[in-house]
Amino acid sequence: MSDNAKGATPTMLVLARESRGMTQAEVAAAMSSAGETAVSQGYVSRAEAGRLAVNGERLELYAKALRYPSHLLCTGGEVHGIGVGLVHHRKRASLGAQALRRIHAELALSRLHVRALVVAVADEQPHRFRHLEVDDLDTPADAASTLRKEWELPPGPVAHLVEVIERVGGFVLIRDLGTRELDAVSQWAIGEAPLFLLNQQAPTDRFRWSLTHELGHIAMHTEPGPSSVQERQADEFASEFLMPASNIRAGLRGGVDLNKLLSLKQQWGVSMAALARRAQNLGAITDWQYRNLMIEMSALGYRTQEPGAMAPERPRRLRMIVTHLEHDLGYSFEQIADLVGLVPDELRSLYPTSSVCVDNNREAT
Numbered sequence: 001m002s003d004n005a006k007g008a009t010p011t012m013l014v015l016a017r018e019s020r021g022m023t024q025a026e027v028a029a030a031m032s033s034a035g036e037t038a039v040s041q042g043y044v045s046r047a048e049a050g051r052l053a054v055n056g057e058r059l060e061l062y063a064k065a066l067r068y069p070s071h072l073l074c075t076g077g078e079v080h081g082i083g084v085g086l087v088h089h090r091k092r093a094s095l096g097a098q099a100l101r102r103i104h105a106e107l108a109l110s111r112l113h114v115r116a117l118v119v120a121v122a123d124e125q126p127h128r129f130r131h132l133e134v135d136d137l138d139t140p141a142d143a144a145s146t147l148r149k150e151w152e153l154p155p156g157p158v159a160h161l162v163e164v165i166e167r168v169g170g171f172v173l174i175r176d177l178g179t180r181e182l183d184a185v186s187q188w189a190i191g192e193a194p195l196f197l198l199n200q201q202a203p204t205d206r207f208r209w210s211l212t213h214e215l216g217h218i219a220m221h222t223e224p225g226p227s228s229v230q231e232r233q234a235d236e237f238a239s240e241f242l243m244p245a246s247n248i249r250a251g252l253r254g255g256v257d258l259n260k261l262l263s264l265k266q267q268w269g270v271s272m273a274a275l276a277r278r279a280q281n282l283g284a285i286t287d288w289q290y291r292n293l294m295i296e297m298s299a300l301g302y303r304t305q306e307p308g309a310m311a312p313e314r315p316r317r318l319r320m321i322v323t324h325l326e327h328d329l330g331y332s333f334e335q336i337a338d339l340v341g342l343v344p345d346e347l348r349s350l351y352p353t354s355s356v357c358v359d360n361n362r363e364a365t
Helices: 012-018 024-034 041-048 057-064 097-120 140-150 161-167 203-220 226-241 245-252 258-268 272-283 287-298 319-329 335-342 343-349
Strands: 087-091 171-175 182-187 194-199
Touching: 012 041, 012 057, 012 097, 024 041, 024 057, 024 182, 087 203, 087 287, 097 171, 097 182, 097 194, 097 319, 097 335, 140 203, 140 226, 161 171, 161 203, 171 319, 194 203, 203 226, 226 272, 245 258, 245 272, 258 272, 258 287, 272 287, 319 335
Parallel strands: 171 194
Antiparallel strands: 087 182, 182 194
């Protein structure tokens, strides 16, 4: 018996709906518009609770409403464990519960995409991530230095951060997460490589910091802990990883002003605000000078949008897997979409393929 004949999985119905940011009432309305009979919110509620079977024509209607292939909604055994593993966030406190559920669902389905693509091309290369203990003696800065050495990064700025993450076996995805209140989310599930989900709506000059902040969580935090402590540790990790104290001190010597911060921003690939905080933490400027810089930046509108545009970094690994499937292994785009559980148009927008291999950080896709 096919999955479609058996019917939809309640867990997947919830994940699919939440990934679209839809309420049960909105799903019911979309099903009603797509079909010939009205569907109630109560029907959707009972379906998600597993109190009725969703198959046949009703399954196809459900799939149209959620804009997913019907077989994805029937995913069974492999669904269990989608949410296993500590999820880390780079978010603001004002992010609502519904928006957070959408992001968690997006992360879960992204893991399914990654898993399917990796298995299809047998690209299960060993990753080079590991957990690093942090305590009173071994600090987050020590963890960052250790990882830089293990990954053989040269002194100074990290030239292409996304390329580094992908080279050591991680996966980076950029998605529209439907909010400006969260910059990034990450997860290291058991038996898989770490996955980093970056918000397309986040400012470009926060991208590298947010990704490295999540890297700090992945490297240091294996269990839930006090949020304020773990966030501070992830910030300390990101600061040392992107701006090693031994390398950046010379550039901070003599203090900093806005012009100098703008120049350093282009060199180190981090925001002026992050550089000012680093200068304060390293004693290059006083607390009073730091506060004045923040006041000046606020007055100029820099806390919302800084000057000095930074070139975006784009993930390449999964896009190249899709390209390999289509161009080298003879898959049609419809077959690839079916493989990962997306409709073809959405697959093409998320993983655009190209007959020409372009540099990871020099050409956007």
